[in-house]
Amino acid sequence: MRGFPIRAKGRAAAAALLLLAGLGLTAQSAWIPAKAALAQVLLERAFAETLATGKPARPWPWADTVPVARLTLAGRRFIALAGSSGQALAFGPGHVEGTPQAGDPGTAVYAAHRDTQFAVLGLLKPGDPIAVTRGDGRTATFRVTGSRVAAWDASGVDPAAIGIRLVLSTCWPLGAVTHGPLRLIVEAERADHG
Structure with missing residues (x-):
């Protein structure tokens, strides 16, 4: 029975290591959503400053991007x-380069992570409203026309399409935990004319 206390100590040490590893994994999985939530508070302040001054305001001194909508x-x-x-999407949705501003002719495209802001894309149905307030203070309202799933490199989205459109995109499926080649694409058309 002399080995019993040593075995018990070994089991206790193993249990403690497993507990620490579990806590570490839990903290790591919560980091991206927590960072995105905190960033939205800072981004909201910077966007309010942009609207008030008419000049793009960085949300924190070392930011390499600015809020635009x-x-x-x-x-x-x-x-x-x-x-x-990837750096921008870690903090919030991003306005995809080479696409027009929302409300201008063509298709404005915004992308975000499926486990942060754009987890809500699965809730949108045809006819649902989406409002986009730009950095210049103009607001454009859109109505969802539908959604579809496409390969990341075959979305069929044309930024120069005729009309005034909006696309919101995120990885698919929404509940997945690994990267994949598919994207959920929510499409909307301009509902107002202002």
Whole structure:
């Protein structure tokens, strides 16, 4: 029975290591959503400053992007950043480079992570409203016309399409935990003329 206390200590140490590993994994999985939520508070302040002064305001001194729009959809508001790099998407939706501003002719495209802001895309149905307030203070209202799933490199989205359109895109399926080649694409058309 002399080995019993040593085995018990070994089991206790193993249990403690497993507990620490579990806590570490839990903290890591919560980091991206927590960062995105905190960033939205700072982005909201910077966007308010942009609207008040007419000049792009950085949300924090070392930011390499600026807020360019406020998206309102599914009862939620999100500040979108200029660009769709991984660095920008870590903090909020990004206005995809090479697409027009929302409300201008063509198709404005915004992308975000499926486990942060654009988890709500699965709630949108045809006819649902989406409002986009731009950095210049103009607001354009859109109505969802539908959604579809496409390969990331075969979306069929044309930024120069005739009309005034909006596309919101995120990875598919929404509940997945690994990267994949598919994207959920929510399409909308301009509902107002202001």
